[in-house]
Amino acid sequence: MKIFKKINPLQGYLSNIDINKTIGFVPTMGALHQGHLSLIKRSQLENDLTVVSIFVNPTQFDKKEDLITYPKTQQKDIDLLISIDCDIAFVPSTEDVYLEKVESQNFDFGGLEKVMEGSFRDGHFDGVGTVVKRLFEIVKPTNAYFGEKDFQQLQIIKKMVELEKIPVNIIGCEIYREDDGLAMSSRNTRLNKVQRKEAPLIYQTLLKAQDQFHDNDINDVKEMVKNTFKNNPILNLEYFEIADIDTLTPTSLKIKEKKYRGFIAVFADTIRLIDNVALN
Numbered sequence: 001m002k003i004f005k006k007i008n009p010l011q012g013y014l015s016n017i018d019i020n021k022t023i024g025f026v027p028t029m030g031a032l033h034q035g036h037l038s039l040i041k042r043s044q045l046e047n048d049l050t051v052v053s054i055f056v057n058p059t060q061f062d063k064k065e066d067l068i069t070y071p072k073t074q075q076k077d078i079d080l081l082i083s084i085d086c087d088i089a090f091v092p093s094t095e096d097v098y099l100e101k102v103e104s105q106n107f108d109f110g111g112l113e114k115v116m117e118g119s120f121r122d123g124h125f126d127g128v129g130t131v132v133k134r135l136f137e138i139v140k141p142t143n144a145y146f147g148e149k150d151f152q153q154l155q156i157i158k159k160m161v162e163l164e165k166i167p168v169n170i171i172g173c174e175i176y177r178e179d180d181g182l183a184m185s186s187r188n189t190r191l192n193k194v195q196r197k198e199a200p201l202i203y204q205t206l207l208k209a210q211d212q213f214h215d216n217d218i219n220d221v222k223e224m225v226k227n228t229f230k231n232n233p234i235l236n237l238e239y240f241e242i243a244d245i246d247t248l249t250p251t252s253l254k255i256k257e258k259k260y261r262g263f264i265a266v267f268a269d270t271i272r273l274i275d276n277v278a279l280n
């Protein structure tokens with residue numbers, strides 16, 4: 001595997017690749033787990049060459065503490081990438097990604113950025129849009145892979161690519177789960193034993209919501225979710241919303257033709273976990 005820390009040598013290497021070859025790209029913030037590996041494996045299957053970036057993007061963290069405590073395991077990540085035969089790891093510095101100023105571009109994602117994660121994490125999606133746009137400029141991938149665990153992020157990246165007219169296919173990949181249903185996340189490593197044991201309740205509740213969605217009002221489903229977490233001493237519900245997959249606007253009314261998902265964010269102490277599930 002080739003490891004590049006600087007942009008010029010990476011671009012030099014990529015520019016020597018046959019123009020007809022496809023480049024698959026998996027941007028990550030490191031602390032790699034099976035969920036990331038499933039994206040990388042898909043990219044390897046569908047492309048001639050796979051590039052994985054590892055960059056903990058400061059502008060997408062609205063809380064300093066979250067950035068400081070975000071797990072950083074670079075050597076382990078590199079070893080893991082070598083073990084699965086990844087072609088290229090790109091591990092840039094903040095200076096290289098942001099050049100002069102570590103700040104976000106302001107995007108108008110047509111409202112997608114204002115709801116759910118956007119309403120609880122100030123500036124988060126501007127930060128994500130900025131770094132992904134920059135990484136796309138550097139790597140110029142044919143296909144880029146993102147997990148559906150961050151479904152809102154996935155829709156926003158699709159919108160960003162459309163707005164900025166970036167020639168790349170955005171490919172959403174199914175959520176990869178632990179055996180007990182907990183969605184894989186780099187943050188899971190921060191859970192203590194008690195929190196880890198309780199965390200599968202998040203997915204169990206989403207499955208219950210999925211089960212109830214067809215025959216019940218949205219408000220009743222939301223009430224069920226609220227009650228499930230009401231007296232839970234370990235998990236604190238931040239939000240549960242039902243939204244159609246195009247606008248992501250939380251709703252309490254079902255429209256027959258639309259596709260809906262349930263979106264949840266839960267705190268275990270200061271560790272924030274998100275998940276979502278298709279409802280119809």
Ligand code: PAF
Nearest residue numbers: 027028029057128131150
């Ligand atoms: O999903 C992530 O890990 C990050 O938001 C991403 C897409 C790598 C941008 O920093």
